[in-house]
Amino acid sequence: MTAPDIFLSYNREDQAVAKRYADAFAAEGLNVWWDAALRSGEAYDEVTEAALRAAKAVVVLWSPRSVVSRWVRAEATIADRCKTLVPVTIEPCERPIMFELTQTAELSHWTGDAGDRAWLAFLNDVRAFVGREAAPVPIVEAPEPTPTKPGERGGAPSLAVLPFTNRSGLPEDEVFAFGMVEDLVDALSKGVNVRIISNSSTARFCRGALPDVEAMGRQLGVRYLLEGNVRRSGSDLRVTAQLVEAASGEVLWSQKFDRPLANLAALQEDLIEELAAHLGAQCYRAEMEQALKKPRDLTAWECTTRAMAAIRQFTPESIFRAIEEAAHAVAIAPDYGLAHALLADTSSMAYMYLSPDDPAEVARIRHHIDHALACDAENAAVLGHVADALNYTGQAAEGLRRARRAIAISPGHGYAHFVAGMACAMLGKSGEALAHLANFRQIEPHSPYHQYAFHWQATCFQNLGDWAAAEEANDCCLTLNPDANYATFQKAIIVHKLGRIEEARQLMIETRRREPAGTLAMWELRTARLNAANEALLAHLRALWTETDGMV
Template sequence: MHLREESRLPDVFLSYNRNDQATARLYAEALEAEGLSVWWDVTLRSGEAYDEVTEAALRGARAVVVLWSPRSTGSRWVRAEATLADRNRTLVPAMIEPCERPIMFELTQTAELSHWRGDVDDPAWQAFVRDVRGVLARQAPDGLLPLVEQTSTSPQIAAPARDQHGEAPSLAVLPFTNRSGLPEDDVFAIGMVEDLIDALSQGVNLRVIASSATARFRTGGLPDLEIMARHLGVRYVMEGNVRRAGEDLRVTAQLVEAASGAILWTQKFERPLPELAALQEELVLDLAAHLDSQVHRMEMERVLRKPANLTAWECVTRAIAAYRQITPQSVVQAMTEAQRAVELSPEYGLAHAMLADAKATVYMWTTPDSADAIRGIREHIERALALEPDSAMVLAHVAEAFNYIGQPQDAIRPAERAIQLSPNFGLAHYSCGVGCLLLDRIDDALAHFDAELKAAPGSHTLFASYIWRGAAHVRGGDWDAAARAYAQATQINPGATSGYLGEAFVAARTGSDDEARALMIRVRQLEPKMSLADWERIIRRGLAGNPVGDAVIQHIRDLWKQGEETR
């Protein structure tokens, strides 16, 4: 039996019960015929300490093949080896005789090879070998298959090369299962996946695999998600089912991280059967919006946990994660991360767009009027548009930057182009809404804010939209609607100082003086470094071109003065 040098780690550790040794030999020899090195206890040399050598081989192997039988399931040694392999994500189990596996392994996909007697052309055997190679590919130190000779020096992880953009996360939507068993529901399940992929493809936060790549999983047993995801080149997998529940049709979907098998998100959606045809598009868009937002949130959390060797895309993702907190400190952090992305990849349009947006936000909220500052921001805007003129993400961030430097007339075109490219992109609708608002197109602004709410349900960043929505109602003189919008903003984000400021001047305008004073105290507590002049500048920028701005500022001055008198 051919073995590699003792100093080399084995490809496969074979775990079995001694009474199954004849079957284990078939597996060892067949795997070695595939070019893999196999460690099993018959290779122990005389005088070697059994426990020490076995444990070293077990921990060093990049794949652990466990042979389940009625005898091995009762072996504490096999159970212990399987447990360690499962913990190390090297476990590749096979059923060599019908038996009940230990309960902790019942949910682990296991090859059914009870019939196998050594035929290397058997399809089930070939599938099992592919599973083993899949685990080996994941565990190999440099990502190469074990058949490729490795040098004795461990490869070093290099810092990202210049111009290394990095990639957005990718998702595969598996065919939905029809739990009802009715043919008409099977048609709906297939159509649901097609429509969902189409809706997700219009987003900007992830790359979606075409349905033709996953259609083969419509029949047969459930695939091993990790191996399937590796073949498809995706990080996330979505699976779901449809079934009837009384007079409703219920769609259940869950998002799974392929590498770990962890369920990251699950949700049920129900629609009445008589109304299903009319509501199917709404159902798909609702599901796509939740899923797109969830994947982006998970990606931001993943990137934030990564300490070093970031790509430009990851730096931009960090910038977006910081930016969405919308605090003075987080926006500065977003600017820093975006600057790093530009340095890593000077030809990356999204990095320039994000840097322009972060700088413009800082300008909007903290910087006195400055032609030089605006000129510097526009340089990044123009660079971003020159590099990626047809990226919805770039266009939306550029539009937001235009708005925040007081140039909404230049924001509308890229914002509308972003919506044309990606109709369900919340930031594009937000940027278009703010631009319309600043140009006193109130009805258009409110329509875009409604579209953003539908595109990004549950997003904590919606508080900013409600603040601008409040400003739209202030411009239109609808004080009750303005009060509701500002209250919604502070409910979503209790730290939204501008929301409390809006509530304060609405309360003052409608005669609720005590409430107005209390709200202004809250504003000053949240932002102690902001002066009255700072707030006046922000209000002028937010209500630019509308006569109501002067009245709002006067209310703020009165409340500020009352606060000074009570100190």
């Protein structure tokens, strides 16, 4: 089969749109492989997979239908591994978590106009993958970045919360709207992902006073603006909020929050917690995307965001990339506590999953832990990453103490709850672990770490002897990230315990196939480190390893 230029991945309900793209690419002289007839959805057809792996560019059409398609997600995952992924949004939707940081063209408006600038820019991207010269398209050059000064730490993005509008017209809702802004500023100021300016600075910007958001952002000296309104609807109150990038005026995120009016005080507290969690995550995600696009002259803060983006993928390659970015942050700002904490954390991940026992490496990681605490011992984010590093280097008891301190400083710090849950699971405190993990998911409903939270939840259920619940939690992890090899391994152990021996063997074969360098000794060491040398789990591992020898 001749390798196609483009493999088109789509949901069959979007076939009419897919045809539009296929025809447009063909009109540009590009060879497109696509065939709706093969999309029965249950398993890869050999021809389909061969075309997918051979294609020079895999164009994934994201829509509300394709983002929930396991077929499309699998194709996108393989393309991402092969470095041929060129995604495009054809209808507004929230992309799968693992693809959120992949630069994605926005063509929801495109109806086939060959002269559309957004289409031409996307076509240039596709041609770059295919290796054919693109037709010249006028490109506006971005200004040269301002060189980073030696030792520049950088900082969290700045945000202004504008006065909320009372759309109900009732005096009591005016008080509620004012209180929402005041409490939201207070809640966000306790976080680390965004720097908030005081609400006294924004009080003069009533709706309509300054319609130019770029000028407003410039006057306030912020990167992002949050605006919102409150409105009664029968016995409910609706709060609507949207996050706007000041420089472009682009709406980055918007959401509605509906609550019953029965208890107004509790309602406001509930809304503040949820809105602050969403907002902090959205600002940080936007900063990650910006940092990933920036090739040089990075601040230490930007290096830490790039490291965090790499951690999310949790592959050996991404972990080492995260270590490199964190080390860069330390080199830029040697007294930056968060950079040392993140370097300790990323190094501990590599140690836990990829290294034999090595006291010298543990001591090196401990050096960065101590340095981070010496620089900023009362910072919840620093404490969270320090706790994670302690967990991964066999010091979960101290990790739990540091995580608890982070929660005491900032009760709404979701990551601290996650790390506390992990420490409790390692220490056999399954009940407390499950409570922390539930708090984490509630505080950060859209966090990319949910897959890991489900993994630790499954571990807790294993420790409690509830293997059916363990399988359910592990399946949630695999739904969020089908390529999570640690979850595939865990599933193999679970179903072996449940007596589904052949399924367990196939899962272990898949685990070993994905990581051919992994040895029984390495998997035994990982299992012992993460599960306090649980002999029952080790017995299942050894049995499965023996049963699958020579089958990979």
